[in-house]
Amino acid sequence: MEVRVDLGGTAINVLECKSVSKWYGEAAVLKSVNFDLAQNEIHAIVGENGAGKSTLVKIISGLVPVDVGTIKFEGNDRTFAHIREIQNSGVALIHQEPRLFPDLSVLENVCVDYQVRDGKSKRFNWKKAEEETKALLAELGCSFSVHSPVKALSVADQQMVDMVSALRKKLKLLIVDEPTASLTPSEVERLFATIRKLNASGVAIIFIGHRLEEVLQISTRITVLKDGEVVAVKKTSETSEDELIRLMVGRNISASATDSKTSSNKVSLKVSNLESPGFVADVSFEVKQGEILGIGGLVGAGRSELLETIFGLRKRTAGEVHSSNHGSIKTVKQAITSRIALVPEDRAHNGLFLNRSINENLIITNLKLTSKGGKRNFGKEQQIGQELIEKFRVKLSSASQLVRELSGGNQQKVSLAKWLKQEIEILLIDEPSRGVDVGSKAEIHQFLNNSAKDGMSIVMVSSDMRELIELSHRIIVMRNGRIAGELSGSQISEEAVLRLASGLASTGKGN
């Protein structure tokens, strides 16, 4: 059902997309999408993973060719324009895949796609470029030198460099795709301030985000995509998070019932004074059987590194990890033998083998079960693969399909399932639902809750506040590699977690 909202006749449409469709192979990723953008608006696009948001903006920015449909930019047809043409007419896309060159300096990064306009002087004026770039950076509140190599900058600073490189051209349309994933709250504020300032000076903005609170905060209009189609276009002031979720998913997702979270008193894992240089300092905690221990904190607090150190992947310079049933754990092999599993945050790079089949991905951690004396048994491999696929309801066309072709949610299921053929006592899971559609997310949460009820200890890192609060029995919050505090029972709240994470106040059991 499409709801069109009239913004009034005075706003000029910077962008008009009509009946845009796109296929990847046989799969339709965008189905006859209409999308308009007025100059003075910050227009957000929301939708589950695979809904087509990123594809749509890639098409708008010229990265990906459109199959069917028309795209008009300021009234001119730009449907089949070359990417450079589009960029020169003032469109810029800032997305997660980095557009920066780590080995080059900030200045070089910003200037590298500069177009010599009149062809009169071929020599590039570095001095002038340096002054201009310095000015732009200062405007955005950045203080680093233009000559520093980009690889020396933090993610937030790199994003600013990305912005500046877009701003050097006369910008008319700026698209930001998931910009806040790795930012601290103050960095998010700086980003939003920049976006608002740009918008005020006449740049139209398209904003893609998963965090609906942020989307509601920054945008003026919201388009909801589902399965490649536009289901709604709403004024931000006239909608709510619940309504957006309902539109995105097509059904009401009620917050999972917070039944009384009980766990046994038996400690299953004890971490003492753990230290990994640069990331983890003097961390100690315990996890009980059947308990879900949430780990909160900002990006860079060392949460992922903590899990990796416990699992044996990261060098440990001090401290101990002790499993009640299996003893001291130092290496990855010992961790696995002690029935510990780690589902990493970045599944594409660390959790999965994208170019290999689903089955291979599932059995690679189960070779002890499927083989005898080093010799593989294909029958057993098929069997176990099938079992896991069914148990986790992975949607696929065949088990020999490449994992790369699965959607985000199904990929995450594979990343999780591969560990769960064997009895796992302690599950370390990092960002269980990042990049996962709402349906799969619910299934994963259900799985975690049920496993805890059956006695599994779960240590869960999550940046999704809702997920963290709903699932965790207890939450420890990390800051700068240390535990800033612990929250349990009625102490648990979004605000409490954020305060500990940012070091604003120490509440509860501090460190």
Added chain:
Amino acid sequence: MAIKLNSKVTYIFKKREFGIFLFILVLLAVFGSIEPRFFRSDNLSAILSSVGILMVVGAGQTLVIVTRNIDLSIGSTLGLAAMVMGMVARSQPDFPIPGLILIAMVVGGICGLLNGFLVSYGKIPSIIATLGTLAIIRGAVFVVSNNVQIDPNDVPKGIISLSITSPIGIPWLLIFAFLAIVLVWYISSQTLLGKRIYAVGSNPEGAISRGLSFNKITIMVFVFVGVLAGLGGVLYTARYATINPADVGRGLEFDVISAVVIGGTNIFGGSGTALGTALGCMLIGILSNGLTVVGVSPFWKACATGFLILAAVAIDNLVRKKQEENFLLAIRNQRAVK
């Protein structure tokens, strides 16, 4: 209070090229003190002549490796260019020298164009593409020459003189080597095109999404190294006066890539300098010559080169790791303050 060095000066010290330069000085000192004959002017000029060709081709290969590619066919290209030029010179003894040089460079450029297309539009990994063209171009040398070699008699005096002299007293060979290095230095540090070349190697997907003409740049670097290999063919002819279809340029790519790697260019692309490559060439030349002058059997040369490469890359790696650690620490401190 400790004296604070001017920051520009300390900056130079930290540069990798300075390290190679120091090592060269050490080698010179060692060889010279063991055998003073090492410093004789004819010996020093022999060193420079031997690496002149290496430098010309190495300058081009530097840019290729910076784009995250590799060109294994430069030896064959040099051979074909030399052979074609030699055959023209043999059949038309009065052909103007600059014309011959041009012919060689054009032949090299065409080979480079072929490589460029295979790697960019054909999307063939450069190691495979140039492995294939290495053989194909070598075969072309044979076919074109009918397996007849070019003898010193066929080579015009004008060409031979390139390796001996020039209006300003320094052989053209060295001038060309110097010019090639300076050209690559200029392109990479002063022009936007140079930055784009480095960008392509630093982040290929990013380069595409920033609208850089990825394919054009790739083709350009391969044509560039091809042209330089063609020039190398002229210089080879000038120096050795014999062009044998089977031998000419064989194994050159190994020496060139070694020099580039020793010079500090990262095999994964994105960084590397012309000066580094030049120093790498000189290091190899000095080591090879020095060992001979000092009386070490020439059979140790290959071992020495191997060790050099390992040492250079190991040091690079250590330095890079330390740098990354420093960056991370700086970022964390920054965040903690906020």
Added chain:
Amino acid sequence: MSSLIKAPKRFKVPSYLVGPILILVIAMIYGSLGSEYFLQPSSIIFNTGRYIEIGLLALALTFVIINGDIDLSVASTLAASAGVLAKLFAGGVPIFWCCVAAIFTGFVLGLINGLIVIKFGLPSLVVTLATLALYRGLTQVMLGDGVVANYPDNFVGFDQRLVIGGDPGLPAPLALFIVASLIFYYVLHRSNYGIKNIMSGSNASSSKFSGISVNNVRLIAFSVSGTVSGICAVMITSRLGSTISNVGLGLELLAITVVVLGGTDIFGGRGAISGTVVSLFAIMAVREALVIQDINGQVQDAAIGLLLILTVLVPRIRSYYVEKRNRQKRFNEAQAKA
């Protein structure tokens, strides 16, 4: 009872084999047109000696490449092992122990490659480029300008021995290759090590996160590569009956060509022993067919180089046009609906 009756599996030729098989068939046809003796088993299989050596190197290289590394030093390792064999033999050691020493040398040199790559965290391309020089240098130091010959009669001529007598019989090298292929096939596609090797090449980081010891996998691959080079050193010495310092020069490029032509991805994570095997026979057929036409060795190499490029290029061109056609089709369908 029904479990004993399996539904017949549909036999599909994997796409990576199509190229090599095609080349093999066409070469065999071309060769038999050129000479009536071409397809006679006796003439085919008695020429196999030197190809089998390359084939064995290629089998071991397949492991190394699938797992994400590369070994440029295989020919130099072979040479150094042959050098050890020769030196020991010239020193009076019984031939059997010389062979054992040669194989052990290969193993050690391969192990060293692996240790340097792992301990220093350096790219295998550069490390094996260095050891290519280093090991060749060691060979040169060992053998100098000299030749070692006079090997015992019962040692020389391995390539002419028959394992199964008769007409035409089964020559020993071919038998060895068949056995080796089966072993490598089994290890790569049916053992735990094999899947770990493939996954390490597909994604080293995910492999570590999955509890695979990637370093062990790599170390084993390098050691096997070295050991096989050692075995080939024995074979080549037996076939040639003499040893000089440039034995096996350039074989690494041919071995890599065999592996890549057989469909193994140069970047790792994908490949098959069957591809390497068929590719070897295809290359063998092409060369022999050209030999009959009296075509020079360099031109033969050029033909192989061309085939290498085509094998990689043709599938890409095909998929480009398929995608283009699909897009056009959909555009028309959508227009028709509008």
